[in-house]
Amino acid sequence: MNGGSLMNADLDRVVAHLAPDPGPGLSDGARQLMHEIMEGDPAPVAKPSAGRWRPGWRLRLTAVGAVAAAVLGATWLGPSWLGLGPDPVAALDIKQEDGYYVITVKDLYADPDNYEAQLQAAGLDISLRVEPVSAAFEGQVFPTSGERYVTEFEPIEEPGDCGKVGGCPVGLKIPIGFKGSADIRLGRAARPGEKYRSITSFDALGEPMHCVPYMNKPVAEVREMLRQRGVTIEEFSVGDPNRQPGNSETKASVPDSYLVNGGSLTEPGKAMVSVWTAPMKEEYVKNVETANGCPLS
Incomplete structure (x- = not known):
C-alpha cells in the first residue's frame, strides 16, 4: 500500500470518528472530493535555507485538513451554508x-x-x-x-x-x-388544532359571523351558516342569557329547535355556541348589531 492509500485509510478512520451518529455522515460526493485531493502528488519540498522556514508538505496537509473540515461542516450545516437554501433568520x-x-x-x-x-x-x-x-x-x-x-x-x-x-x-x-x-x-x-388564548364573539369585526343575522335563529339554521364559513359546532353553552352570568352549562348537543344568542371560536374552524329555549329581547339584538357596525336586520 502506498503512502497516499495509507493516508486515505487514516483519513477515513478520522472521519468515521467525527461523523455524527446516528446520521448520514459524509455523502459519496464529499468523500470522493477528499480522496481526489489526497491522491494528488505532494508538493515538492525545498531544502530549508538558513534563517528561513519553508512549510512544504506540512502546509499541504494543513490545506487538505481545511478542505476536509469545510466538507464536514457543509455536511452538518446543511444546504444553506452552501448557498443552496435560505439561511436561518432572526426571529x-x-x-x-x-x-x-x-x-x-x-x-x-x-x-x-x-x-x-x-x-x-x-x-x-x-x-x-x-x-x-x-x-x-x-x-x-x-x-x-x-x-x-x-x-x-x-x-x-x-x-x-x-x-x-x-x-x-x-x-x-x-x-x-x-x-x-x-x-x-x-x-x-393559530395552527390547526391549537386552542385560542384570546377570543371574542364570533360576530365581532374580523370574525366569521360578523354582520350575519343569526341571533334568535334555531340551531339547525345557524349550524348551516357556520358550515358555509368553514366552522363546525364543537359544543354548546346552554343558559338563559337574560339572567346573571354563570348560570349556563356546557353540553355536546342540544335540540335543533334551541335558539342561538351568541358564540365564539375556540380554535380554527370550531365554535362554542350559546343557546336557550327562548329568544333574546329584540332591543338587545339591535344594540349588538349597532355596536358591530352592521345594518339592522
Missing part, C-alpha cells in the same frame, strides 16, 4: 429610528427564548409571548408592566382599514430611553 427585526427601537416579528412561531435573547441583546428588559388568537385579534399587541398597560410603547399600524378589532399593528415602537421591564403579548393566527 425579530430590531432597528433604531428617530429615538425608538422599531420591532417587528419575522418568525411568529419561534421559540420565545429567541425573542428574549434578541431583546436583551438590544438592552431591553422585555419578554415577548406570541399567542394563538381568534381572527379579530391577529396582530394585536398588548404590552404591560406589572398591572398597567405600557402607554410609552406605540404600535405601528398597517395603513388603511384592515377590518379587525382595534386595527392591525405590524410592529411596535419602544423609546430608546425606556429603562423599565415589560411583558408583550402578540396575537398570531
Whole structure:
C-alpha cells in the first residue's frame, strides 16, 4: 500500500470518528472530493535555507485538513451554508429610528427564548409571548408592566382599514430611553388544532359571523351558516342569557329547535355556541348589531 492509500485509510478512520451518529455522515460526493485531493502528488519540498522556514508538505496537509473540515461542516450545516437554501433568520427585526427601537416579528412561531435573547441583546428588559388568537385579534399587541398597560410603547399600524378589532399593528415602537421591564403579548393566527388564548364573539369585526343575522335563529339554521364559513359546532353553552352570568352549562348537543344568542371560536374552524329555549329581547339584538357596525336586520 502506498503512502497516499495509507493516508486515505487514516483519513477515513478520522472521519468515521467525527461523523455524527446516528446520521448520514459524509455523502459519496464529499468523500470522493477528499480522496481526489489526497491522491494528488505532494508538493515538492525545498531544502530549508538558513534563517528561513519553508512549510512544504506540512502546509499541504494543513490545506487538505481545511478542505476536509469545510466538507464536514457543509455536511452538518446543511444546504444553506452552501448557498443552496435560505439561511436561518432572526426571529425579530430590531432597528433604531428617530429615538425608538422599531420591532417587528419575522418568525411568529419561534421559540420565545429567541425573542428574549434578541431583546436583551438590544438592552431591553422585555419578554415577548406570541399567542394563538381568534381572527379579530391577529396582530394585536398588548404590552404591560406589572398591572398597567405600557402607554410609552406605540404600535405601528398597517395603513388603511384592515377590518379587525382595534386595527392591525405590524410592529411596535419602544423609546430608546425606556429603562423599565415589560411583558408583550402578540396575537398570531393559530395552527390547526391549537386552542385560542384570546377570543371574542364570533360576530365581532374580523370574525366569521360578523354582520350575519343569526341571533334568535334555531340551531339547525345557524349550524348551516357556520358550515358555509368553514366552522363546525364543537359544543354548546346552554343558559338563559337574560339572567346573571354563570348560570349556563356546557353540553355536546342540544335540540335543533334551541335558539342561538351568541358564540365564539375556540380554535380554527370550531365554535362554542350559546343557546336557550327562548329568544333574546329584540332591543338587545339591535344594540349588538349597532355596536358591530352592521345594518339592522
